[in-house]
Amino acid sequence: MTPVLVAGAGPVGLTAALALARRGVAVTVLEAGDALAAESRASTFHPPSLEMLGGLGVLDELMERGRISRAFQYRERSGAVIAELDMSLLSGDTPYPFRVQCEQGKLTPILLEHLLKAGGEVRFGARVRDVLPHAGGVQVTAADGAVHRGGWLIGADGAGSAVRRSTGLEFEGLTYPERFLVASTRTDVAALLPGIADVNYVFDPEEWLVLLRTPDHWRVLFPTAEGTPDRDELDRLPDRLRGLADTAWDVAHASLYRVHQRAADRFRVGRVLLAGDAAHVNNPLGGMGMNSGLHDAVLMADALAGVLDGGPESELDAVAAARRDVALTYVGRETHANWEQMRDPERYHAELRALAADPAAARRHLLRSSMIASLRDVA
Missing domain, CATH: 3.50.50.60 (FAD/NAD(P)-binding domain)
Structure with a gap:
């Protein structure tokens, strides 16, 4: 045995x-x-x-x-940066003050x-x-x-x-009302959106999204309405991507899935x-x-x-x-x-800007977002 x-x-x-x-x-x-x-x-x-x-x-x-990622951004759908958080603020808390993508x-x-x-x-x-x-x-x-x-x-x-x-x-x-659509693209998003970080949370009340970089691709995550055929949503992905940057996106893979807590x-x-x-x-x-x-x-x-x-x-x-x-x-x-x-971007813009401007508050936030706090608090 x-x-x-x-x-x-x-x-x-x-x-x-x-x-x-x-x-x-x-x-x-x-x-x-x-x-x-x-x-x-x-x-x-x-x-x-x-x-x-x-x-x-x-x-x-x-x-x-x-790929080492040392900062992440909160952005508006228009392209403006709301706040950028630098993970080097965690240098005293971990030997790895960064994410690896x-x-x-x-x-x-x-x-x-x-x-x-x-x-x-x-x-x-x-x-x-x-x-x-x-x-x-x-x-x-x-x-x-x-x-x-x-x-x-x-x-x-x-x-x-x-x-x-x-x-x-x-x-x-619970099961979330929307499905999540994830697309991997070989398109150089950094060239289309200069100054973008490797990890980005893009706020919008109608169509928020996440943009993150991996060694081989950029990945884009969109929320997708409940009840529509998967094929229809995959077919309209090129138009949704052109809403980020008007170019011919090179999509390597895309999938839809339900999300639960x-x-x-x-x-x-x-x-x-x-x-x-x-x-x-x-x-x-x-x-x-x-x-x-x-x-x-x-x-x-x-x-x-x-x-x-x-x-x-x-x-x-x-x-x-x-x-x-x-x-x-x-x-x-x-x-x-x-x-x-x-x-709900309007509710959080001022809070995030204040957070980025206050190193002590930003460090506390990073301790939670990096999951260091999840282990310390339990210990």
Whole structure:
């Protein structure tokens, strides 16, 4: 019986597995797909995530593939800058006073390579169908009928988590009225909009948007009305992009998806732990979803390794409860506030300008937006 099974070979599952392997724990990852997922919605890494990935020995490789972003902007749809916040104000709080922009699909191969070198195992084509906890561990049945047994199970198998469903936990919350449309473009947005930062939140009561740069593309996120056919919305994407800059945009990829704010009742049920989207989901404004999942992974893996070393399970309970608290009172609250802010620009313009002009206030804001506060407050 493997000491720990992990469901899901996304960034959260592989991070949890590597954190365990670094502590000398035997771990097997069960991944539904036949290979690592190529889709990359998340692309922002905040300072605490960089610190954790550094501790796992994978940060240098991520930074080689990523783009360091030292400031972000709040902008008007007309192109005017409302405020720019410089993350160097966090130099006394973290060794990484910046964001790294890099698609999550570039991190997972790095994690996989290090996990295999550390003695971990990954089984592809092993979609979890159901989970049967028992006093001595957990039995996982895959879609192909194969049975996997472990002492513990970490469910990191996404928002539709089969692990969570098998525990009977509720996944309560809300679904946003609009869908989000994300387009990746090879068009040089910096040339079209001189002075633009790598990360930009563009306010407008009718059609707010987010513009951010990754190593290979610029990504544009639009809100999209409920009830219209996806095909119609994708067809009108060129016109929406020309509303930003009147040019022929080179779109590499575009997709529509629904956005939710939800959290499981608990993040631990007996020998089963939940992390990342399996435990909680939120809107992407602020780039907190994947990052909070990475924090779940490292903190829960460390606590679980402590239990396997003979420590009290109360420490694991405390970490699971704290991560749920962060998901509800920090990540959920901050990302929902970001959504409200984008839709009501007049209310926040003066506040943001005052924030940018006050280094102490800006630092406090950056501690929250960078997620440093989410870990300090709980600690």
